Amino acid sequence: xxxxxxxxxxxxxxxxxxxxxxxxxxxxxxxxxxxxxxxxxxxxxxxxxxxxxxxxxxxxxxxxxxxxxxxxxxxxxxxxxxxxxxxxxxxxxxxxxxxxxxxxxxxxxxxxxxxxxxxxxxxxxxxxxxxxxxxxxxxxxxxxxxxxxxxxxxxxxxxxxxxxxxxxxxxxxxxxxxxxxxxxxxxxxxxxxxxxxxxxxxxxxxxxxxxxxxxxxxxxxxxxxxxxxxxxxxxxxxxxxxxxxxxxxxxxxxxxxxxxxxxxxxxxxxxxxxxxxxxxxxxxxxxxxxxxxxxxxxxxxxxxxxxxxxxxxxxxxxxxxxxxxxxxxxxxxxxxxxxxxx
Amino acid sequence: xxxxxxxxxxxxxxxxxxxxxxxxxxxxxxxxxxxxxxxxxxxxxxxxxxxxxxxxxxxxxxxxxxxxxxxxxxxxxxxxxxxxxxxxxxxxxxxxxxxxxxxxxxxxxxxxxxxxxxxxxxxxxxxxxxxxxxxxxxxxxxxxxxxxxxxxxxxxxxxxxxxxxxxxxxxxxxxxxxxxxxxxxxxxxxxxxxxxxxxxxxxxxxxxxxxxxxxxxxxxxxxxxxxxxxxxxxxxxxxxxxxxxxxxxxxxxxxxxxxxxxxxxxxxxxxxxxxxxxxxxxxxxxxxxxxxxxxxxxxxxxxxxxxxxxxxxxxxxxxxxxxxxxxxxxxxxxxxxxxxxx
Numbered sequence: 218x219x220x221x222x223x224x225x226x227x228x229x230x231x232x233x234x235x236x237x238x239x240x241x242x243x244x245x246x247x248x249x250x251x252x253x254x255x256x257x258x259x260x261x262x263x264x265x266x267x268x269x270x271x272x273x274x275x276x277x278x279x280x281x282x283x284x285x286x287x288x289x290x291x292x293x294x295x296x297x298x299x300x301x302x303x304x305x306x307x308x309x310x311x312x313x314x315x316x317x318x319x320x321x322x323x324x325x326x327x328x329x330x331x332x333x334x335x336x337x338x339x340x341x342x343x344x345x346x347x348x349x350x351x352x353x354x355x356x357x358x359x360x361x362x363x364x365x366x367x368x369x370x371x372x373x374x375x376x377x378x379x380x381x382x383x384x385x386x387x388x389x390x391x392x393x394x395x396x397x398x399x400x401x402x403x404x405x406x407x408x409x410x411x412x413x414x415x416x417x418x419x420x421x422x423x424x425x426x427x428x429x430x431x432x433x434x435x436x437x438x439x440x441x442x443x444x445x446x447x448x449x450x451x452x453x454x455x456x457x458x459x460x461x462x463x464x465x466x467x468x469x470x471x472x473x474x475x476x477x478x479x480x481x482x483x484x485x486x487x488x489x490x491x492x493x494x495x496x497x498x499x500x501x502x503x504x505x506x507x508x509x510x511x512x513x514x515x516x517x518x519x520x521x522x523x524x525x526x527x528x529x530x531x532x533x534x535x536x537x538x539x540x541x542x543x544x545x546x547x548x549x550x551x552x553x554x555x556x557x558x559x
Numbered sequence: 560x561x562x563x564x565x566x567x568x569x570x571x572x573x574x575x576x577x578x579x580x581x582x583x584x585x586x587x588x589x590x591x592x593x594x595x596x597x598x599x600x601x602x603x604x605x606x607x608x609x610x611x612x613x614x615x616x617x618x619x620x621x622x623x624x625x626x627x628x629x630x631x632x633x634x635x636x637x638x639x640x641x642x643x644x645x646x647x648x649x650x651x652x653x654x655x656x657x658x659x660x661x662x663x664x665x666x667x668x669x670x671x672x673x674x675x676x677x678x679x680x681x682x683x684x685x686x687x688x689x690x691x692x693x694x695x696x697x698x699x700x701x702x703x704x705x706x707x708x709x710x711x712x713x714x715x716x717x718x719x720x721x722x723x724x725x726x727x728x729x730x731x732x733x734x735x736x737x738x739x740x741x742x743x744x745x746x747x748x749x750x751x752x753x754x755x756x757x758x759x760x761x762x763x764x765x766x767x768x769x770x771x772x773x774x775x776x777x778x779x780x781x782x783x784x785x786x787x788x789x790x791x792x793x794x795x796x797x798x799x800x801x802x803x804x805x806x807x808x809x810x811x812x813x814x815x816x817x818x819x820x821x822x823x824x825x826x827x828x829x830x831x832x833x834x835x836x837x838x839x840x841x842x843x844x845x846x847x848x849x850x851x852x853x854x855x856x857x858x859x860x861x862x863x864x865x866x867x868x869x870x871x872x873x874x875x876x877x878x879x880x881x882x883x884x885x886x887x888x889x890x891x892x893x894x895x896x897x898x899x900x901x
Contacts, residue, residue: 435803461777
């Protein structure tokens, strides 16, 4: 999907995040140096213009669109979105709906970003709630685990939709043809697992996806499959466990290496270990997968470089035609399963 | 619980494990040097006697009891236990039932050890299936996560029984008074979690246990609570994830430190990292918690030192009166909940 201008228009919620708007603007200006990217900063126009004027020479591909309000951490998303009709996240998301932008990026409160996306863009057919894909450990390449987010109580058809989402994500954004798919379980053989996994197994086998069976906890690291599917409860616990584990191993290693290595070498190893285990802090943003439009939600504590990389991620999603591919693949899977049943 | 002899009698399945009987005997002889421990090796008596005769001077506290058969990896446990009535694991477990031993230790196939325990000893009232307690990361002291094992589909009352089991375990075996208990979830506030966690929350709050609310994935590492409770699916995935993660971080670190540290220093750090992340390989055995008798199941690949430590673990369980304490605490919890309802 490309515009006649050849540019991808990314609407950025300039008021979202702990360091908004300064770090947002800085990151957006940096991202706009890419000739494929055009940025629309959404927020109080005058303030944004003033701040933007510090960055001379880069103003050609950064525009501002006014939004007089914004949503703060702790405000109940559904309620506040109805009250603050001019909230920056809402205005930015509506630009995507109206075709004025190709994607929205925000570091505002996750609940508000998700609620805006649901309200304004809706979900693609066959997916109920947005899924979050995660790469718990940076050592594992070409592999994602999902759902790591909001879908804590799942039915087999939800797991199947994650499998389709993951397949399209890995294919379109990691460039892997025919990605392998596995179900996370407590044993590799068919028949091992909880009720959810056991009921999902035949659905996966008949889906036409490249399903290779069950994966166990350790297989997440070895990258047994490109797409590893689990309910959002298990995925979320795993992702947070990994972050805590990484931080704690980091401290341990720092102490172990004290006095044995020069400071800078030790720091480099520890920094790398942190980035391997806290992938969310490195990536900055995650796409709301399954939403009928491109939306990226970021950590509130993100600084400028993470805004740049989240905007780049949005560009990649648009360029790869993620939402269109997802729709096609979901239709294909439904037909395939229908044929098996008939 | 002490015998008139002042010794704890541990029945050891001499034929269980990949290196049986040699490594079993070696480990058992070593454990028998503890004046509190009396070992009964269960297996083909003549073979065991011959092998035991190599260890002079230690024969006073190691006896043999004959069992002509044993169960191999891959044999269907329930079926084979009915056919092989003289299987070593069955004979050893029956000794506990008859009061001829205080505990049974086996590195035989897990399914067979669990099935023997269920068949011969049964469960304490209020617990349906044995739970496995795990310490995913060795950095975390004074804390266990359970269930990490067989209970993949749980109801709130199962989670509560894990909480009681964990409380008694931590109290009796780690010497912690009034252990804190948390429910593993996707957010720390009440109301966050899947249906299972949300339904369990009020049960936990009214149980009279020292319940401190929800814990998240990272809290497992920080040891937010002494007892962290989850369903066996989540616990098992976490434990295996941690093992895989540890092995993989270990390789990464070994490569990073190559040429930067002397070989022996590097090996020591990497060895320690392995033992932090693969606690199951270090501990050797885990008690079948909730069984109405003391039973320890070990990894099949265990060598002599792990048999020694598993036997010591059995001794500690017996000495602490674990099963009796568990029965009392379960009765207390049931009464407490009944009072809340009435």
